Amino acid sequence: MYTFTTIKNLEADLLAGKTTCAQLVEESxxxxxxxxxxxxxxxxxxxxxxxxAKLVDEKIKSKTAGKLAGVIIGLKDNICYKGHKVxxxxxxxxxxxxxxxxxVVERLLAEDAIIIGRLNCDEFxxxxxxxxxxxxxxxxxxxxxxxxxxxSGGSAVAVAANLCHVTLGSDTGGxxxxxxxFTGTVGLKPTYGRISRWxxxxxxxxxxxxxxxxxxxxxAALLLEIMAGKDEYDTTxxxxxxxxxxxxxxxxxxxxxxxxxxxxxxNGLDPEVKKQTIASLDKLKANGHEVAAVDFPYLDFLVPTxxxxxxxxxxxxxxxxxxxxxxxxxxxxxxxxxxxxxxRSEGFGxxxxxxxxxxxxxxxxGYYDAYYSKxxxxxxxxxxxTREILSNHDFIVTPSTPGTAFEFGKNSEDPIxxxxxxxxTVQANIVGCPAISVxxxxxxxxxxxxxxxxxxxxxxxxxxxxANQI
Numbered sequence: 001m002y003t004f005t006t007i008k009n010l011e012a013d014l015l016a017g018k019t020t021c022a023q024l025v026e027e028s029x030x031x032x033x034x035x036x037x038x039x040x041x042x043x044x045x046x047x048x049x050x051x052x053a054k055l056v057d058e059k060i061k062s063k064t065a066g067k068l069a070g071v072i073i074g075l076k077d078n079i080c081y082k083g084h085k086v087x088x089x090x091x092x093x094x095x096x097x098x099x100x101x102x103x104v105v106e107r108l109l110a111e112d113a114i115i116i117g118r119l120n121c122d123e124f125x126x127x128x129x130x131x132x133x134x135x136x137x138x139x140x141x142x143x144x145x146x147x148x149x150x151x152s153g154g155s156a157v158a159v160a161a162n163l164c165h166v167t168l169g170s171d172t173g174g175x176x177x178x179x180x181x182f183t184g185t186v187g188l189k190p191t192y193g194r195i196s197r198w199x200x201x202x203x204x205x206x207x208x209x210x211x212x213x214x215x216x217x218x219x220a221a222l223l224l225e226i227m228a229g230k231d232e233y234d235t236t237x238x239x240x241x242x243x244x245x246x247x248x249x250x251x252x253x254x255x256x257x258x259x260x261x262x263x264x265x266x267n268g269l270d271p272e273v274k275k276q277t278i279a280s281l282d283k284l285k286a287n288g289h290e291v292a293a294v295d296f297p298y299l300d301f302l303v304p305t306x307x308x309x310x311x312x313x314x315x316x317x318x319x320x321x322x323x324x325x326x327x328x329x330x331x332x333x334x335x336x337x338x339x340x341x342x343x344r345s346e347g348f349g350x351x352x353x354x355x356x357x358x359x360x361x362x363x364x365x366g367y368y369d370a371y372y373s374k375x376x377x378x379x380x381x382x383x384x385x386t387r388e389i390l391s392n393h394d395f396i397v398t399p400s401t402p403g404t405a406f407e408f409g410k411n412s413e414d415p416i417x418x419x420x421x422x423x424x425t426v427q428a429n430i431v432g433c434p435a436i437s438v439x440x441x442x443x444x445x446x447x448x449x450x451x452x453x454x455x456x457x458x459x460x461x462x463x464x465x466x467a468n469q470i
Contacts, residue, residue, distance in 0.1 A: 001027055004165050007071055007219050014060055014070045021053035021060070021070040021114060028072050028116055032163050038139045040157040042077055044117040045084055056112045066111035067226060073108060074158045074167040077118040078125055079210065080199040081105050084115075088201050089133035090123045092347030093327045102199020103234065104168060104210050104227045111226050116164050119154030123349045124318065125170055125203045127151050128178060128421040131412050132351040140183060142447060146405040149179030155213050156183040166214045166223060170200055172207045173306050174400075174425025177437035180213055181400035181450025184439045186467070187213050188220045191457045192432035193238040195224070196231035202317040204310035205236075207429045217438065217468040221245040224460060240458050248461035249468045257284055257466075258294040258393035263424055266299075270403040276441045276449045277399045280470065287469070294389050294396075298382050303419055305382065306426040308362050308375035314352075315359030321347065354415065379430055386431045390456050395466060398424045400437040400450030428454050436467045 002019045004010060013019055029049075032041050049072075059065040075081060078088045080098035082105075087093040105115065122132040130138040130153025140148040141161040148157045152169030156179035159167055169176040171189035180187025188211045195210045202208060212223040225245045231237040263269070264277055285291045323329040323343030330342035348356070362371035389396055401424060411418040428435035433454055440451035451470065455463035 004162065004215075006216050007068065007165070007222055010070055010165070021056045022050065024070055024072060025049050025053040025114060025116065028164055032117070035141070035161055035163060038141055038157055038161055039120055039136050040138055040154040040161065040163055041074065041117045042087070042089065042120050042135055042154070043085060045115060048084070049114050049116050052109075052114045056114065059112060067222065068108060068111040068113035071113045071166060072116045072164040073113050074116055074119045074155060074164045075105070076121050076152050076155050076167070076169045078121065078170055078201040079105065079168055080201070081115055081118075084118070086118065086201065088124045089121050089135055090348065090352070091134045091328055092321045092343070096327050100199065103196035103231050105199065107227050119152075119158055119167060121154055121169075122151035123352050124201070124314070125151040125172055125175055126314070126351050126355055128174070128418055129406075129408070129411065130154065130179070131408065132349055134349055137408060140405050142183065143405070145407055146447065147182065147408055149182035149405065151175040152213065153179050156180055156185055156187070159183070159185045159213050159215060166212055166219055168210055169213050170203075171209050171211055171429065172203050172310060173429050174422045176211045176213060177400055177425050177435060177450070177452060178421065180437045181448065182405035184448030185213050185215060186217055186220050186439070187211065187437045188224065189428060189435050190224060190228065190460055191238070191434045192429075193236050194434070194458065194460065195227050196234040196237040198231055198233035198237075204313035205317065206313060207310055209429075217436075217464055218246065218249060220436070221249060221464045224464075238458065243461045245461055245464055248465050251465065252469065253462065253465055254288045254290075255394040255462070255466055256290040256292075256392070257281070257395050257397055258292055258389050259397045260296045260299070261293040262296050262299045263398040264293075266402070268402055269399065270443070272443050273399050273401075273403060273449050277397075277451060280440055280451055281397065284470070292393070294393070296385065296389070298378070298385060299423070301378050302382065302426050302430065303423055305375045305378045306422065306430055307358070307419055308371050309379065311355045311359035312363050312372050313359070315356050315363060318348075318352070318356055323347070382427065383431045386427065386433065386454075390433070390454075394455065394462060396454040398452050398454075400424060400452040404443045404445060404447035404449060424452060433457055434460050434463050436463055438467050438470050440470075
């Protein structure tokens with residue numbers, strides 16, 4: 001059984017003949033089957049993965065293989081792969097097969113990666129615990145009574161449980177970083193527009209970003225390097241040049257680091273998370289970095305602003321699922337009106353319906369100015385203040401989450417409590433800046449703690465450098 005450590009080491013082992021891509025895929029399929037109770041994978045693409053593995057093995061022999069030769073990748077179930085199913089873990093897209101591949105999938109395949117399957121997530125990426133999937137919850141392999149985080153819970157679990165080498169998730173308000181924190185993995189949300197969203201099923205279009213979940217910062221840097229860059233299919237994808245992120249890790253740079261006083265000193269923060277965060281900040285200071293506390297007066301406005309705006313966008317984006325065009329159609333419908341009503345009522349889960357209704361409400365004629373318009377103004381204030389801090393400092397550091405992974409059912413009956421789980425992660429999506437969660441020690445309860453670093457727009461090179469140092 002091959003033990004994966006990093007992509008670089010895997011490349012060396014494949015070239016040395018210590019293993020083959022076909023063997024790696026067979027082993028991965030076996031482990032996924034052995035650990036299927038974790039419910040991380042919704043489907044394994046056995047035939048296409050083995051076919052790709054054989055092609056890559058030939059390329060390795062002829063020394064024409066790409067940068068990701070033999071790397072086995074799992075996709076969150078909202079990223080399209082031509083000829084394969086994609087459902088957003090929702091009944092409403094049951095049986096739907098993608099007609100094209102997302103830009104990220106095309107770029108990974110071009111470098112000889114092997115796509116092994118699609119991963120469970122909160123329905124339409126709406127959730128912080130992976131309890132909202134139409135196909136059942138995902139278990140945290142470190143403690144199966146605890147949630148893995150959401151919405152990219154399956155993606156984080158697949159890496160933590162060694163089901164595949166790396167995975168892709170999507171991050172709208174922390175959906176990569178929070179599960180990475182809960183599973184002791186590395187989760188990167190790039191700058192908005194750094195990676196094309198073509199082929200990512202939309203939740204909230206001005207917030208969504210695709211990013212990797214990996215075991216190391218080094219692997220996250222390489223994946224970003226390959227996936228990033230302009231795309232003719234996505235006008236929101238940046239034209240900015242893509243850096244050699246994997247080469248920017250070697251230098252030990254010294255940075256100016258700010259931490260948000262309101263986050264680190266909050267009474268709602270788990271005492272051990274607080275202790276570990278302060279210890280990491282002290283270590284950075286001891287290693288020659290400048291570390292200073294800064295005020296951020298808008299902490300209490302982050303979650304309300306995020307949920308008003310994202311639910312409004314979701315209400316619009318999810319209007320296409322009507323039982324007419326594609327996906328699920330209610331067998332109980334009798335006419336056009338009942339087709340819409342019954343399909344959407346039966347096809348969407350409780351949390352998705354809650355967010356569609358909230359979004360429709362804040363966009364309605366009588367409440368648009370009171371909620372949606374006001375939230376846009378607050379978003380501008382949050383952006384301005386965050387960018388002001390980042391104009392004087394290289395990074396903003398906070399805990400990734402207020403505590404460690406919580407028990408199943410603990411927050412599911414109280415949506416507000418669940419939404420507050422995102423309090424430290426939503427800022428990066430509201431602003432659009434890049435952010436990463438890295439493991440930051442263990443809690444006495446045996447679960448990992450995460451540290452979040454936010455950086456300036458399109459300065460992922462420096463962000464990854466500091467993350468690697470930590």
